[in-house]
Amino acid sequence: MRRPALAILAVLLLAAPAHAQSLTVPVDRAVRIGLSASAKDVAVGNPAIADVTVMDERNILILGKAYGTTNVVVLDRSGRLILDRVVNVTAPDTGRISVYKGATPSHYACSPRCELTTSTGATPPP
Numbered sequence: 001m002r003r004p005a006l007a008i009l010a011v012l013l014l015a016a017p018a019h020a021q022s023l024t025v026p027v028d029r030a031v032r033i034g035l036s037a038s039a040k041d042v043a044v045g046n047p048a049i050a051d052v053t054v055m056d057e058r059n060i061l062i063l064g065k066a067y068g069t070t071n072v073v074v075l076d077r078s079g080r081l082i083l084d085r086v087v088n089v090t091a092p093d094t095g096r097i098s099v100y101k102g103a104t105p106s107h108y109a110c111s112p113r114c115e116l117t118t119s120t121g122a123t124p125p126p
Contacts (some may be wrong), residue, residue, distance in 0.1 A: 023085045025050065025064035026092040033060050033083065040077045046070040050087045064089035 025031050030053075038057035044050055049068040053061040062072060067089055074083040097114065098105045108114040 022088060022125065024088045025062055027064045027067060027089055029092065030061045030063045031034055033062060033084050033085070034058060035060065035074060037080075039069055039074045039078050039082060041075040043073045044070060045072070062087060064093050067091065091097050 008065055022049075023031065023033075032055070035058045039054065039060070042052050042054055042060060046053055046068065047065075049064075049066050049070040050072065051063045051065055052072055053063065060072075060074065062076060064087075069086060069088050072083065072085050073081070076082050095109060095111050097110060099108065099110050100106075107117050110118045
């Protein structure tokens, strides 16, 4: 009776890295992800929110393009799931502000003074 329970536990522990986990990426920033195996295929749920650059077989960069949530899936040569991450693209913690005039935002990067920018995936100011 104990062996089947141990076998089930081992399968669950080995499959755990493939389950969806959450990753927060600030807009206009990139985050490097190291993979546990060599990747063959990479897919992004919504490329308007995030983009992926493959650095090599074991490393990818996820770029936050616009605010929102999407996912990134990476498969190996056999079609097995290596990575399935929910990607939350958020506002940077510091150095940026948005000013709204009606429904149209103007985005500013502030370091050390604020300058008008256009954020990827955002509507440019008039």
